[in-house]
Amino acid sequence: MTTTASLAPNTSDDASIRRQRIRAGLTRRHVNETMFRGLGLAAILAALVFVCIFFYTILGKGIPSFQQPVLHLAVTFDPDVITSPTPPARAVGQSDADYRAATLAWQREVAGLNWNRIVEAAVRAKLPATVDMDSRQVLSLVETSERHRLRERFVADPSLIGKTVQLELLASANVDNWLKGNIDRSLSDAQQQLSAPARATADAFLADGTITWRFALSIFSNVDSRAAPAAAGLAGAFMGSLYMMLVVILLAVPIGVASAVYLEEFATKSRLTDIIEVNINNLAAVPSIVFGLLGAAVFINYFHLPLSAPLVGGMVLTLMTLPTIIIATRAALKGVPPSLRQAALGLGASKMQMVFHHVLPVTFPSILTATIIGVAQALGETAPLLLIGMNAFVASVPGSPLDQAAALPVQIYLWQGNENRNFFEARTSAAIIVLLGLMILLNAVAIFLRTRLERRA
Amino acid sequence: MPQLTSWIFAALLIVLLGIAYQVGWSRSRGLVVASGEKLHSRSQYHGSLVAIWALLPAIAILILWGLFGEAITNTYIMGFLPPDVAALTGPQLAQALQRIRSLASGFGVAGTPAEWEVAAGQALAQFQLITLLIVILLAAGIGILAMFIARTRIAPRLRARNEVEAIVRIVLIACSAIAILTTAGIVASLITEAIRFFSFVSPIDFFLGTVWNPVFSSTGGGSGQYGLLPLLWGTIMVSLIAMLVALPIGLMAAIYLNQYASPRVRAVVKPIIEMLAGIPTIVYGFFAIVTVGPFLSSLGDVVGLDVSATSAATAGVVMGIMIIPFISSLSDDILNQVPRAMRDGSYGLGATQSETIIRVLLPAALPGIVGAFLLAVSRAIGETMIVVLAAGNSPVLRANPFEPISTVTVSIVNQLTGDTDFAGPQSLVAFALGLTLFAITLVLNIVALYIVRRFREQYE
Numbered sequence: 001m002t003t004t005a006s007l008a009p010n011t012s013d014d015a016s017i018r019r020q021r022i023r024a025g026l027t028r029r030h031v032n033e034t035m036f037r038g039l040g041l042a043a044i045l046a047a048l049v050f051v052c053i054f055f056y057t058i059l060g061k062g063i064p065s066f067q068q069p070v071l072h073l074a075v076t077f078d079p080d081v082i083t084s085p086t087p088p089a090r091a092v093g094q095s096d097a098d099y100r101a102a103t104l105a106w107q108r109e110v111a112g113l114n115w116n117r118i119v120e121a122a123v124r125a126k127l128p129a130t131v132d133m134d135s136r137q138v139l140s141l142v143e144t145s146e147r148h149r150l151r152e153r154f155v156a157d158p159s160l161i162g163k164t165v166q167l168e169l170l171a172s173a174n175v176d177n178w179l180k181g182n183i184d185r186s187l188s189d190a191q192q193q194l195s196a197p198a199r200a201t202a203d204a205f206l207a208d209g210t211i212t213w214r215f216a217l218s219i220f221s222n223v224d225s226r227a228a229p230a231a232a233g234l235a236g237a238f239m240g241s242l243y244m245m246l247v248v249i250l251l252a253v254p255i256g257v258a259s260a261v262y263l264e265e266f267a268t269k270s271r272l273t274d275i276i277e278v279n280i281n282n283l284a285a286v287p288s289i290v291f292g293l294l295g296a297a298v299f300i301n302y303f304h305l306p307l308s309a310p311l312v313g314g315m316v317l318t319l320m321t322l323p324t325i326i327i328a329t330r331a332a333l334k335g336v337p338p339s340l341r342q343a344a345l346g347l348g349a350s351k352m353q354m355v356f357h358h359v360l361p362v363t364f365p366s367i368l369t370a371t372i373i374g375v376a377q378a379l380g381e382t383a384p385l386l387l388i389g390m391n392a393f394v395a396s397v398p399g400s401p402l403d404q405a406a407a408l409p410v411q412i413y414l415w416q417g418n419e420n421r422n423f424f425e426a427r428t429s430a431a432i433i434v435l436l437g438l439m440i441l442l443n444a445v446a447i448f449l450r451t452r453l454e455r456r457a
Numbered sequence: 458m459p460q461l462t463s464w465i466f467a468a469l470l471i472v473l474l475g476i477a478y479q480v481g482w483s484r485s486r487g488l489v490v491a492s493g494e495k496l497h498s499r500s501q502y503h504g505s506l507v508a509i510w511a512l513l514p515a516i517a518i519l520i521l522w523g524l525f526g527e528a529i530t531n532t533y534i535m536g537f538l539p540p541d542v543a544a545l546t547g548p549q550l551a552q553a554l555q556r557i558r559s560l561a562s563g564f565g566v567a568g569t570p571a572e573w574e575v576a577a578g579q580a581l582a583q584f585q586l587i588t589l590l591i592v593i594l595l596a597a598g599i600g601i602l603a604m605f606i607a608r609t610r611i612a613p614r615l616r617a618r619n620e621v622e623a624i625v626r627i628v629l630i631a632c633s634a635i636a637i638l639t640t641a642g643i644v645a646s647l648i649t650e651a652i653r654f655f656s657f658v659s660p661i662d663f664f665l666g667t668v669w670n671p672v673f674s675s676t677g678g679g680s681g682q683y684g685l686l687p688l689l690w691g692t693i694m695v696s697l698i699a700m701l702v703a704l705p706i707g708l709m710a711a712i713y714l715n716q717y718a719s720p721r722v723r724a725v726v727k728p729i730i731e732m733l734a735g736i737p738t739i740v741y742g743f744f745a746i747v748t749v750g751p752f753l754s755s756l757g758d759v760v761g762l763d764v765s766a767t768s769a770a771t772a773g774v775v776m777g778i779m780i781i782p783f784i785s786s787l788s789d790d791i792l793n794q795v796p797r798a799m800r801d802g803s804y805g806l807g808a809t810q811s812e813t814i815i816r817v818l819l820p821a822a823l824p825g826i827v828g829a830f831l832l833a834v835s836r837a838i839g840e841t842m843i844v845v846l847a848a849g850n851s852p853v854l855r856a857n858p859f860e861p862i863s864t865v866t867v868s869i870v871n872q873l874t875g876d877t878d879f880a881g882p883q884s885l886v887a888f889a890l891g892l893t894l895f896a897i898t899l900v901l902n903i904v905a906l907y908i909v910r911r912f913r914e915q916y917e
Contacts, residue, residue, distance in 0.1 A: 029809050029812070030809070032809070032811055032812075033809045033810060033811045033812075036810075036811035036814070036815075037713070037717055037810075037811065039709050040709045040710070040712050040713030040716075040717055041713060041717075042709070043705065043706045043707075043708075043709030043710040043713060044709075044710050044713050044714070044718075044726060044730075046706050047706060047710055047729075047730045047733070047781055047782075047785075048726070048729060048730070050733070050778050050781070051729055051730070051732065051733060053748065054733075054736075054744055054778075057744060057747065057748045058740070058744070061747070095564070095565025095566070096563070096564045096565050097559060097564055097565035097566045097567045098565060098567055098568070100567070101567035101568075254632070255632045255635055256632075258628065258629045258632035258633070259629070259632040259633030259634075259635065259636060261629060262626075262629035262630060262632065262633045263633055266626065266629065267633075275637075276633060276636060276637060278903075278906075279636060279637060279640050280636050281902075281906055282640070282899060282902050282903065282906075283636060283639060283640060285832065285835060285836070285898065285902040286643070286839070286895065286898060286899075286902075287835075287836075287838070287839020287840070287841070287866070287894060287895075287898055288839070288841070289839065289841045289866050289869055289870070289891070289894070290643060290647075290839070290891055290894065290895050290898075291643075292873075293643075293646065293647060293869065293873070293887065293888060293891040294639070294642055294643045294646055294647075296873060297646035297647075297649075297650055297879075297888070298642055298646055301879055302646075319639045322635065322636060322639070323636070326636065350618065350619075350622060352622040352625060352626075376735065377735075379737075380735075380736070380737025380738070380739070380740070381737070382737065382738065382739040382841075382842050383738075383841035383842055383845075383866070383870065386870050386873075386874050387869070387870070387873050387874065387887075391874060409737055409739045412739050412740070412743065413739055413742075413842070413846075416742075416743050416746070416846065425747060428743060429743075432740050432743060435737065435740070436736070436740065439735060439737075443735065
């Protein structure tokens with residue numbers, strides 16, 4: 001400013017006006033600067049707030065459902081109820097099929113017995129004499145799957161008859177809701193799932209220690225169940241996802257790495273390789289549901305592979321994951337310094353030896369990371385699986401990749417739609433925690449291996 | 458039983474592999490010792506070559522048996538069936554055959570089997586044993602024969618390495634062809650099934666129809682109306698809302714992290730935001746219906762708007778959150794690529810940081826950001842699980858974003874889930890929708906990738 005003044009000494013008025021204008025402009029510009037900066041900060045904060053709300057919701061809803069109420073009861077295998085106590089013995093010369101038929105007939109007979117009476121008697125033994133409840137109200141405290149568990153216990157060990165065993169039985173989902181406050185406790189009788197005496201009993205049992213909180217192992221050890229929500233678990237879905245991930249790893253990694261090696265190292269630049277390149281980039285951005293349509297039309301409808309099978313799901317997810325692995329591997333191969341290739345070639349290695357003995361091992365950490373990220377992505381994918389029938393209700397743990405199975409994300413989809421919302425909102429959140437936990441674990445493993453391998457290299 | 462045979466086959470192949478490799482290896486070694494000549498290829502390559510030649514014919518035989526073995530066995534059993542049983546078809550015949558198989562495996566059947574069944578069972582058991590032995594001997598024999606032929610070829614001048622490498626090269630080419638096959642498979646399956654759909658419903662009714670009402674045949678009454686427009690409109694509305702959320706937040710976050718934030722803040726915040734990208738979409742969908750939907754709905758009550766808990770707005774906002782990291786990391790990369798000299802020039806002229814960003818950096822990065830935007834839009838259009846859960850599934854043309862809508866992807870899921878006979882327009886329409894979706898995203902992707910590539914070349 002002083003220079004302006006000295007250059008034009010006669011116009012000091014003009015100068016001061018100009019100085020004022022500049023100053024005013026500067027203030028405005030600085031306000032703009034601060035506002036712009038504030039906008040940027042606000043965007044960051046908004047994103048962080050979303051992350052916080054997200055995890056707060058999921059964890060807040062999910063963590064309580066890892067605890068679940070159980071009833072400690074003395075269960076008597078009453079011979080008056082169990083009227084067909086002895087399993088068939090195997091006769092000499094009886095064929096396997098005949099023996100199995102006889103055993104099944106016996107099991108059917110056992111299943112036809114009134115196990116509810118045994119459960120009811122066990123609960124009633126704990127009830128004070130003053131409480132007046134009918135059978136339905138008593139049974140509403142215990143999850144319906146528990147009578148099957150008693151039956152299975154008996155089938156496995158028929159000598160239990162007449163004995164009294166101290167057992168832990170899962171409380172029903174409605175008791176769980178009531179005790180956790182997942183259902184509004186002030187609602188009128190008509191709107192409550194449990195009757196008034198049953199609710200009072202649940203509270204009394206919790207107070208006297210007949211009901212205690214237990215870690216909900218059922219989430220991990222049981223399969224899905226519609227009739228018995230409190231016993232519904234992720235075991236089947238977990239195995240289904242595991243099989244699919246195995247298929248993805250076994251197929252996507254070798255194929256992806258092989259095609260990346262070919263495209264990056266061997267293919268001469270031509271129209272065809274250009275097309276393949278554009279094509280792979282496009283495949284990476286094709287919506288996942290389109291892969292589901294492909295699976296439904298080709299694998300299911302044309303090749304008649306089984307519906308709901310993890311093998312088919314794994315193949316669809318493989319096609320979806322391939323571009324990720326190919327692109328990452330190519331980027332890694334591009335990053336290998338030319339000196340390494342020249343040194344190998346200079347010592348007389350063939351091109352194939354150069355690639356497989358020297359270039360590829362260097363890229364191993366990147367390929368591993370890309371694989372794990374691709375697998376984590378495939379693990380969370382839902383839409384394509386719905387189209388190849390993996391949303392079927394499956395109440396068994398798949399024994400092979402060709403058996404019917406659900407998958408973790410599909411199980412979340414099925415549970416969130418369950419009509420017992422109060423209970424399943426929590427259980428779905430628990431399933432989400434398991435899924436997110438697995439994905440975080442995978443990513444942590446990727447980061448760990450990467451830093452370790454890179455340090456060594 | 459089938460599992461046992463697959464184990465036997467696998468063991469056979471592994472043993473053959475080991476022996477053949479060893480034979481090739483030691484033979485080439487022996488040549489070196491005996492003649493003192495230098496070999497063209499190292500012994501490993503001779504071993505691998507012999508192993509490959511030995512395994513290929515063995516595998517071919519096992520595959521042939523896998524393809525036709527079942528049919529051959531069935532034909533054999535059919536010879537034992539009395540005429541009245543042989544005349545059966547479908548599941549009844551399959552059941553009869555299954556009984557015989559159970560008898561043959563020694564498991565037996567419940568009750569007393571008929572005399573002819575017992576006879577057929579015994580014959581089948583014998584037949585299975587004999588065919589299994591034949592197949593194993595044949596595979597092993599031909600494998601060993603091929604191994605010896607390959608062994609006689611071993612000579613100091615045999616270019617074993619080149620042959621092995623040629624085979625590896627073919628395998629590599631086959632692997633990279635899978636990517637092409639996938640695209641071809643997608644296009645072919647979408648187009649053939651869509652054409653079948655258009656034989657039920659005219660393309661004009663599909664692309665220009667304004668009513669979406671696919672009546673299932675079990676409920677009777679016509680084949681329904683398949684107008685694409687309500688779904689397309691729903692898709693556009695949800696994507697628009699998502700971009701309205703994601704673009705400002707994502708872009709401003711990228712600018713702040715790239716230009717203002719200290720390295721320490723950047724190192725912490727960037728991974729946290731990118732964590733949003735790794736969360737499965739089904740989880741976002743759940744988040745939308747339990748948190749965002751009720752929140753928007755009560756917000757609507759406060760300002761006197763009737764907001765449905767599952768609506769275009771709910772799905773759009775959550776999808777926007779999902780896309781934030783996508784936009785912010787792509788924009789961050791792009792801002793990094795703008796040459797430093799341009800920024801420094803602007804600072805040198807006295808511009809403030811925000812002026813530099815708005816007048817220099819963003820115009821320079823604009824093509825790249827447009828590309829990122831288009832990629833994000835294509836992602837929003839193809840997103841499925843969030844809209845399946847949170848958009849309300851109501852395929853009606855309406856302009857109010859606070860009411861339920863339906864999208865192309867939701868309808869694909871609804872029309873195809875659990876139904877795979879592909880007989881009527883109800884399920885085939887999913888492929889016409891899929892084709893539309895594929896075409897839209899393909900165009901968006903190609904344009905976006907082209908723009909981004911041009912942008913990169915500009916500053917390289």
